[in-house]
Amino acid sequence: MNGSHSRELADFLRTRRARLRPQDVGLEPGPRRKVTGLRREELALLAGVSTDYYQRMEQGRDVRPSEEVLDVLARALDLDEDETRHLHALARAARNPEPVRRRVPERVPESTRRLLHTIGGPALVLGRHLDVLAWNALAGSLFGGLDQQPPHERNVLRALFHHPDAREVCPDWASSALEYIGMLRASVAADPDHPRAKELVGELSVRSEEFRRFWARHDVRERTRGRKHFAHPLVGELDLDWDAYPLPGGPGPVLIAYTAEPGGESAERLELLRGLLADPAPERAVSSERSGTRR
Numbered sequence: 496m497n498g499s500h501s502r503e504l505a506d507f508l509r510t511r512r513a514r515l516r517p518q519d520v521g522l523e524p525g526p527r528r529k530v531t532g533l534r535r536e537e538l539a540l541l542a543g544v545s546t547d548y549y550q551r552m553e554q555g556r557d558v559r560p561s562e563e564v565l566d567v568l569a570r571a572l573d574l575d576e577d578e579t580r581h582l583h584a585l586a587r588a589a590r591n592p593e594p595v596r597r598r599v600p601e602r603v604p605e606s607t608r609r610l611l612h613t614i615g616g617p618a619l620v621l622g623r624h625l626d627v628l629a630w631n632a633l634a635g636s637l638f639g640g641l642d643q644q645p646p647h648e649r650n651v652l653r654a655l656f657h658h659p660d661a662r663e664v665c666p667d668w669a670s671s672a673l674e675y676i677g678m679l680r681a682s683v684a685a686d687p688d689h690p691r692a693k694e695l696v697g698e699l700s701v702r703s704e705e706f707r708r709f710w711a712r713h714d715v716r717e718r719t720r721g722r723k724h725f726a727h728p729l730v731g732e733l734d735l736d737w738d739a740y741p742l743p744g745g746p747g748p749v750l751i752a753y754t755a756e757p758g759g760e761s762a763e764r765l766e767l768l769r770g771l772l773a774d775p776a777p778e779r780a781v782s783s784e785r786s787g788t789r790r
Contacts, residue, residue: 499687500589501555507585508553510713511572512538519573541571559590577681581715584684598689601748603629610750616765617735617753620742623682624691625651625675628748632772633765637725637733637753639664650695651675656703666732667724676709677716684715723753729771730764 513532517523520533520541533541539549544564551558560568565586569579601622611618611631619630619638627641627649635641639660641649652675655661655668662668683692699706718739725733735753742748755762 500585503684503687504582504585504589505553505555507582507713507715508568508572510711511574511578512553515573520571538568538571542567544568560586577677577715577717580717581681581684584681588685601626601628603748604742607742607750614752616755618750620748620750621651622748623746624689624695625679625682626691627651633769634753636729636768636772637727652679652695652699656699656706664726664728665724666726671723672705673709673712673714674716674718674721676706677714678718680713680715681717727764727768730768733761733764734759735761735765 512535513530515533515538517533517537520537522533522537535550535553536546539546542549542564544567548558549568552560562583565583566579569582572578574582603620607620608629611620611629611634614631617631617634617637619634620628622628627638630638630641638651638654639658652672655665655672655675665671679692679695683689686692696710700710720736720738722734722736725735727733733755735755737751737753740750740752742750755765
């Protein structure tokens, strides 16, 4: 098994096991437990595999579980759909690591940049490591200061943990941080050694104890839609729904579009913000392709 991939798989299994209590799966807790969550032998029993086999998986040793074994482990660990897909992705990557290939920069097509300005609400393009690759004026205002930031600093996770006003403009800061971290986990499963992933995780780990703690949870989320709460300094609070649309051409950048429920306060405030900006010129959309961002 590939070293980095097998460690990711081992750590994911270990954190999922640690969150389960014996009573959650119909077992008696018993006295003098020294471990958090289920013991390895308890989980192996629930999954119908040998303790030695499961222990080798958690140690990152050369074990190649079948799809069927992964499915029974997912049920024993009470994984949700996102976590189950992540488990299979990690195991596939560990069994059959892709050969090292040239990593090309993520690019935003010119047609997509034009599309951003035909969308009535805030919209942006996120790369697989949550770098902001392109945006329209409304999104730039909601996410604050994108035009003034160097390309390598335009990252939603970096902004959450480094921007001095992040907790004020993002009242649901903790849930947003966990959501984005889970999305990054899901995105890098097939390529945990990607230089951008290592650079970003390394920087945030050094500078933020909270990030280290959240990242160590190994939570994963493959969200395609959701709701985000903003506290904008000019128009006040907005509750916006968001949907993700993958760009053509395979895994990589996605377009995120934000909308407000018609007739509500958020829709009125979004319209007010649109009027205050009063500059929908196409050049407001900036992409890393033009800026020379390295990925």
